[in-house]
Amino acid sequence: MSIEDLAPEILQNIFDQALPAKAILSVREPPLLIAHVSPRWREIAFDTSSFWTNFVIDAYTGATHRQLLDLWLERSGQKPLRFGLNVPYYGAMGSMHARIAPLIASLDSHAERWKEAELTIPNSLMVPLVASAHCQFPLLESLTLRSHGLIITATRGAVGAPPGSSLQRSPRSEQAFPRLRNLVLSGTLDILDKGILPWHKLLSLQSVGDNVDDALYFLEACSSLEYFQFFWSRPGSAITRARLPLFRSLRGLRITSQTLLPALNVPALTHLHLHSIWPRAGGPEPLETISSLVARSGCTESLESLIIDEGIICGRIDSLPRLLASLPALAHLSLKFDHDPLPGIMVMAPILEDVAYIPKLRSLILRGCHNDEDDSPILERLLDALKQRVQQPHPPLQRVEITVQAWMSRVMRPRSGRTAPEEEYYNRHQYMVPTTVVKEFQVFAAQSAPLEVRLVAARPIGGFRNRDGAFKYVNQVLVNTWGQAPLPNQCWCTFCLSRN
Template sequence: MSISDLAPETLQLIFGETLFQCPVPSLRQAPLLLAQICHIWREVTIDTPSLWATCCFGAPPVRSSVGQRRRSASWGIKNIQLLELWLSRVGKQTLRYEVYISPHREDVALEVVSLLLQHVQQWGDIALDFPAIVLPESMLTQSDHVFTNLTKLTLNNASVAAGFNSPNQSLQSTGSWLTPEQSFPVLRHLNLPYMPRPALGPLGFPWSQLSSLQCSGWTADDGVVVLLPCVSLQKFTYRWSIPGSSPRAMPVHRLPLLRYLQLTNQALLAVLSLPALTHLHLQGVVRQGPDPFDVVRELVSRSSCGDTLESLTLNEEAAGGIPDTLYQLLQQLPALTYLSLNFDRGLPLGLPTMVPILSDPGCLAHLRTFVFRAWMDDDPDALPSLLEAFKKRVQVTNSALEKVALTVQARPSVVTPPASPPDHYPAAQSAEYLARHLQLVSPLIVEEFRTLALNAGLRLRLVAARPTDGFRDGNGQFVNREEDMDILVDTGMTGEALYRCACTFCLSDVDA
């Protein structure tokens, strides 16, 4: 029996397994590829609506090798013929579509919106990336459409605030025939990236029923405004454009169900109470105002979440000293299983900071994954002391530590200007400066770390890195290029697996 002799129902099941997670309209991918093989496969492909229910139109942002997102050179849907073709074959299937329109193709934007709105009852997981002239939010929230099956919605239009002039407008529908709850009865996940502050006010979404919200604003205050009606949130990711801003004095806002929180910095924490918090990610602690570690400690005490917080990520973003309160904070978190500290801005926080913490068997007793990045000066005892601390940690009975990613970095020139080569330096000396990380760690220490990992069964990655200045991208993000990293030890921790959080919230996958 050949594959062509299989029943159409069997072929449909097989074809369904050939789809990429987010397929694109291409003759090299299913379903179009399947339709080219023979007339039988073509008929089966066309008559299988599920093959046409998931697609990404318009060459979305692609992920580079280091995880940074960038646009392809010719992104954006050029016409709507392919979208029409997919919709003509999708039957009554629930749609999982991503549609990207280039800022220079306003001519097709309104056509695309109008075409998609003819199938609103089939929307399930929809992402729309539209140019400035189009405001799909208004077309969605100020109409009599009922999005019966829409559970997840992403709207990306940075100029959506053009028609709004007040950030304090009520978070209710404006001019809609239906209430937000009637229009979006099952909407639970909302993503509004790059939305300026005024946009957070009048959009008519059912805020009170959302379990996951990602958005952005101008200040920390805007995050409070959008949070107030979101009483059912379990996950909140919020970025704001003014890192040093702090929310106005106001009563503490209690979110009893919130388990995952990712913020630009610690400013919002002062006005929140989060008794169920499991995952806290601060993209950058800021040295303006109160001590950031004290702010986190106060949140933990106020919320009584020390026994629920399993994952903590802290990145440094501004100059200033690192206080001893980091140790005090970690002592308050007995349930912590994942800890990531990224202090690569040349601050006075080096490797010795973690020595007393790791050496204390009563601190972080349940820690399974530890990710640490910090500069290393000329102290010859810094890395050996940290090595001894790890030895003590793994020798403890029932030690939970499983995975360690340790990056030591040549001290950045923002702290030590004499060490930074001026522009007029000869190329040879500049190259020597940029290659300082290659001499950071002695071969003896490398071998001791490798032996420790093998004896203790640790999945360990030890890396020496260049100083941050000179190899950040245009957005100021650290770039893990091969020439910037000297991987000294890697016992099975290649790829991004090490950095993936495994707290109970992340494992529950609330966005699924």
């Protein structure tokens, strides 16, 4: 039997497995590539409308032919559409603008079928599309708007704006976006001045701005928000607006620094993710800012997850123990003491020794700087603390990841007195953890199953960040009983589990 003899339903399933998450509008990619193999495959591909509902138009690769888009829209029948449109920055001018406008018109004519849309286009094209009075988006649940130009600035009105301002509810937003609950914003978006979006119905808002006041501008109208993510380009920017109202539904918060925290009151907060906590001259200690948020909001019993990436934990050494002592419900803790003069592993060892601290801890991710083999007693003390945790009756601890990080200066060859090859300096992190300590961790991992243990030696790569903005590291895995490499900051709190 040849593949041509298979039933159409089986071929449909096979073709479906060959489709990418979002098909690229191209004759060289599925599903159109499948349609060019044989007349029978063409018939099956063209008659299966679900093959054509998930696509991306990428002008970066020159895929700007309206005929292709019209083919996709026609073959998708009446099914909901999930699509992306990516136009390079220079697309705001000249011939590219003229080539993209017809694509916008085709998408506009099917607005009633949009379910998930991701638009990276200039304002001159975005505003007429989304703000058009005749466009209705009855199925749209998730919308991403990335506009070319300068970062958003908070100059549109103050918190508590009077009636008639841009953030008031409008009949247009209620009618045009009845199901919109998830919004991602980035860039200069003039449409925000028109009050066309149903801010008060949003459950998830992710945005990028220039300063912390931008966050307040967005948040003031989002009374039903459950998740808020905000990255701004100037972490040191200060709040100039009044404190925000109470957010009773906000459970997940992911922001660039702690600057926004004094304006918030979040009694249901479950997941707090800070990408960095930078101390400010004359300001409170970063960890004290978190403690104040917890005390003010009364979320001690709801906060299950605390993640601090690239954190500089400075100030009094008892700040971290006092914070963790106030969080009895904490189940996931991820602390990365990057570039911190206070070694994080040394701080965490005595905290873990006392099982009264964070008694419900299920998942621990810890990264701290390590000087040399003289620090090995600190690692041994940390291991002893973990042993005490798992020896408790019905221990909740299920996974541990410890990353021993080298200082940048220890893995860079000095400018003078170069007596060793450069590679030898780069690889010094592999020998920071003594063999005896590695063996002790291996025995602990073997005897503590089903607890998952991962011990890593790492060196930073100076001057380079990944796509999420975090620093890159070269990792040498020393001990690993995880089935596979863990996802970054994979969290088991009830909020994150409910979203996955």
